[in-house]
Amino acid sequence: MKVVKFGGSSLADGPSYEHAIKIITSDPERRVVVTSAPGKRNSNDIKVTDLLIKYANAISKNEEQEAMLVRKEILLRYQAIADYFNLPNDQLQPLVDRLAKLPNADYPNNNYLMAAFKAHGERLNAELMSLILNYLGYPARFATPEEVGLKVAGTPNNATVIPETYARLANFSFSNHEIIVFPGFYGITLAGHIATFSRGGSDITGAILARGLHAGMYENFTDVDAIYSANPNVVDHPQPIAKMTYREMRELSYAGFSVFHDEALIPAIQGNIPINVKNTSDPEKPGTLIVPDHSFQPTDIITGVVSGKHFAALYLHKYLLNKEAGFTLRILQILARHNVSYEHMPSGIDDITVIFDKKELDDELVDIICNEIQEEINPDRLEWIDNYAITMVVGEGMRNRTGVINDILNPLAEEHIAVPMINQGASRIAIMIGTYNQDADAAVRAIYHRFFAN
Numbered sequence: 001m002k003v004v005k006f007g008g009s010s011l012a013d014g015p016s017y018e019h020a021i022k023i024i025t026s027d028p029e030r031r032v033v034v035t036s037a038p039g040k041r042n043s044n045d046i047k048v049t050d051l052l053i054k055y056a057n058a059i060s061k062n063e064e065q066e067a068m069l070v071r072k073e074i075l076l077r078y079q080a081i082a083d084y085f086n087l088p089n090d091q092l093q094p095l096v097d098r099l100a101k102l103p104n105a106d107y108p109n110n111n112y113l114m115a116a117f118k119a120h121g122e123r124l125n126a127e128l129m130s131l132i133l134n135y136l137g138y139p140a141r142f143a144t145p146e147e148v149g150l151k152v153a154g155t156p157n158n159a160t161v162i163p164e165t166y167a168r169l170a171n172f173s174f175s176n177h178e179i180i181v182f183p184g185f186y187g188i189t190l191a192g193h194i195a196t197f198s199r200g201g202s203d204i205t206g207a208i209l210a211r212g213l214h215a216g217m218y219e220n221f222t223d224v225d226a227i228y229s230a231n232p233n234v235v236d237h238p239q240p241i242a243k244m245t246y247r248e249m250r251e252l253s254y255a256g257f258s259v260f261h262d263e264a265l266i267p268a269i270q271g272n273i274p275i276n277v278k279n280t281s282d283p284e285k286p287g288t289l290i291v292p293d294h295s296f297q298p299t300d301i302i303t304g305v306v307s308g309k310h311f312a313a314l315y316l317h318k319y320l321l322n323k324e325a326g327f328t329l330r331i332l333q334i335l336a337r338h339n340v341s342y343e344h345m346p347s348g349i350d351d352i353t354v355i356f357d358k359k360e361l362d363d364e365l366v367d368i369i370c371n372e373i374q375e376e377i378n379p380d381r382l383e384w385i386d387n388y389a390i391t392m393v394v395g396e397g398m399r400n401r402t403g404v405i406n407d408i409l410n411p412l413a414e415e416h417i418a419v420p421m422i423n424q425g426a427s428r429i430a431i432m433i434g435t436y437n438q439d440a441d442a443a444v445r446a447i448y449h450r451f452f453a454n
């Protein structure tokens, strides 16, 4: 049995829906389908998830006129898909009502309201997909996180799955003849409220279902032929990756290979389920296979290179820092006091750099943290670097090679790219290079061309 997830770009309009339906119905193994919300139909378009965020904000601010206009815009997206298949209008009415009634429900606070609104992009799309499949004569059943017990914890817009979900999923039964259509992106908290994963999180739902339902394969359909060795928006015609390991993908998606969510690797790893990323418009192409480490023999030295620009860094210098017991602990205590987590903390004998994901911080919080560190720790130098980027060079093939670091650093030096930090150690398959934002893309191109020129 296969779990199949379609991204927003693969369900954006009637023609793309038609491709997806062909894929679903061409293989009887494809029994569980996970939908994203309709995505962009062209580069100027707006994702339905972003329209729903607008709708939620208008409701929170009591802007009734704006809310009505956005709600109509959202409905038009689903209506256009339904019309493409000549679905009778009355069948769409439950979706229309659901969207209209969203503001009337009780939410513990505005964050839960936002989560519930956002989740409806996928929920309505799964319902629509099952209606269309049935209308075309394929036996499909719409199932929800409520029904199967997909439970989550954490914050309402950045939730994580609760392990008991897997036991509940094991009890979810469906017949050999039906196609289950399930909305991505959200689960239900123990208190019964909707909470979403982070953006792009429908990939996570697919992986949870694949693990919980013991799928033989998790197919992830998107709008590119494969995962490439570099972001195709940064490098022209990068090389497709035929096969890679879970660990490689996790390192790369963490740093910016947005084609697959880094958190979605975890259920797949736990369930030992291979992932195949494929193109909805060209499903015959092999795509990229993501597999466990033990079944993999690397052919290239590096598998991919990527830069994430959403980082900031706090650089601290203090003589004899390495002799001062509890120095790092006191920094971490200040961060914990403000509920801020850090990403990395490379250190030297007199220096330490704490790297943050910018999503964790705002300007006010940065000021507070810097002031507290200055007062309580009294470093000789404290510098906040707001335009920090992390370039990640990843490959199982680096494991037993020497000199790879030279091949990474030399092209950067040739391009006069400053490298304020290198971290090569903890993970034997990844080297992390700190650069400044403005150099990040050039760094990716320089490293890519050094390793993949031929």
Ligand SMILES: Nc1ncnc2c1ncn2[C@@H]1O[C@H](COP(=O)(O)OP(=O)(O)O)[C@@H](O)[C@H]1O
Residues within 6 Å of the ligand: 006, 007, 008, 009, 010, 036, 039, 200, 221, 222, 223, 224, 226, 227, 228, 229, 230, 231, 232, 233, 256, 257, 258, 259, 260
């Ligand atoms: N290394 C990469 N390989 C392929 N695509 C990438 C890579 N890095 C970034 N991308 C981008 O990821 C996009 C697909 O991800 P996303 O838009 O989230 O898809 P979906 O809507 O199918 O979930 C591609 O169109 C591409 O622009």
Ligand SMILES: N[C@@H](CC(=O)OP(=O)(O)O)C(=O)O
Residues within 6 Å of the ligand: 006, 007, 008, 009, 036, 037, 039, 047, 049, 050, 121, 184, 185, 198, 199, 200, 201, 202, 203
């Ligand atoms: N629709 C959500 C979740 C998601 O996974 O979307 P996509 O598959 O289009 O990346 C978002 O936009 O974040």
